[in-house]
Amino acid sequence: MVDLRRAAAIVGIYEHPARYAPDKSELQIQAESVIKALEDAGLSKKDVDGLFSSSMSVRMANLSLADYMDLYPKHLDDTSVGGASFEFHLGHAVSAIASGRIDVAVITYSTLPRSGGISIGTGGAARLGAPRLNPAPDSFEELYGLTTVGLYAMLAQRHMHLYGTTSEQLGEIAAATRSHAALNPQALYRDPITPQDVVNSRMISDPLHLLDCCVISDGGGAVVLASPEVARSCRNTPVWVLSQAEGVAHQGAGRRDLMNLAAAQTGGPAMAAAGVTHDDFDMAMIYDSFTITVLMTLEDLGFCKKGEGGQFVSGGRIRLGGELPINTDGGGLSSNHPGMRGLFLLLESTRQLRGQFEGTERQVPNCKLALVHGTGGTLAARHSGGTVVLARD
């Protein structure tokens, strides 16, 4: 495979501060984010030649956005695999830049489920957005009351059964993430919680409690990715993409062991392509739709053995100051989760690699290497996984 290490860098980012935005449209939030991210990079509208986005509600997402912003990109990619879409976009954008098709790519996203009153986690069949089920697979599934949280809860249940994982161990993931949210003024929930608070919160779908679930917020943001030549002229220290790997996992015609996540297919290749190993990472952003998502992803990325995730996340290891701080912005569990959250994983790892919080508790000291793993879809039915390795010089 061609060595794509440092073939492109993240040069501009913006996270829209809105968590509840009933007066804005998704395209407006995307456009505001793109403009700010270009400003952050020191680039302008005319520099944009690649457009990457995905939407839960805007049809033909990129075409609509190009129209709204009066852009004429040469390369468009609407890859839509749920929350991990943006880790997929990043890899595709690196390839497009490395091949010389484009020099500057914008990756952007927004959605407004909070002001829209959309029950993403417990909406059941309504989450599909179509009144008529497709002949397969929906017609074999939705009669039984699948929910997003239920499809993660089922794997949590089996994880507990096979390995003795406890609700307290899952609770530590939510508590650690909340302790990070306390340091993020934009986070939706900032009051401290304990693992026991998670266990004591209302059961939503056994064994997952309310505080095992991510928040539902509005939001959006943008990332600007550029070739090394452009990156050198940009305002900020470049955050280099060392590698990206993507994959999917599904029922495998009913024969697959669903306990194996897509992360098991992408973690190894991403680290090999980057020429790094687990111990090298200063931090990680691990998609946290639910606490179990984090625990199983860490295992399948190989940070610990299968079944040992509960132990791994304990004892402060994943908190700021620990061996592998994760989700240092407060994650989906506490900061924001506008439907698909993969973009925000790239934003926070970039902020940390830039040293943006230097001199405060939120900064991962001397942060040079970060792992990002996005998850999209639902674990027990079908999901996507995208691993990205980012570094600063």
Added chain:
Amino acid sequence: MTEWKRPLPTITGETMPYWEGCRRGELLIQRCQDCHEYQFYPRGICANCFTGKIKWVKASGKGAVWTFTVTRQNRTPGFDTGPYVLALVELEEGVKMFSNIVECDPFEVRIGMPVEVTFVKANSQVTTPFFRPAG
């Protein structure tokens, strides 16, 4: 389930034999005549070997709970009736399917519990398979 308020399947030629089987009280799954793998959900190709001829076969209707969750909250009409068990059932033939475990206390369900198929008529066209503890 006196009145069916849940979503109804969309039935086309590709999956018709499955739903006809349900109406007769038979759980039909597919097996490839070339590679002999079973598959579920039903589809128009053998997803394993691509070259096979798909044959509908009657499953024993017996299996075990592979995993499950007691769902407390689902805003879709038909599911506001209190906690229910969403499960993945592993059939004796080795394939897994989504279903509900019925005719028992939701909080008594366990992974590995033996279950058997039972059919519920949704309306004059549609009958759907559920599972209950094997007796």
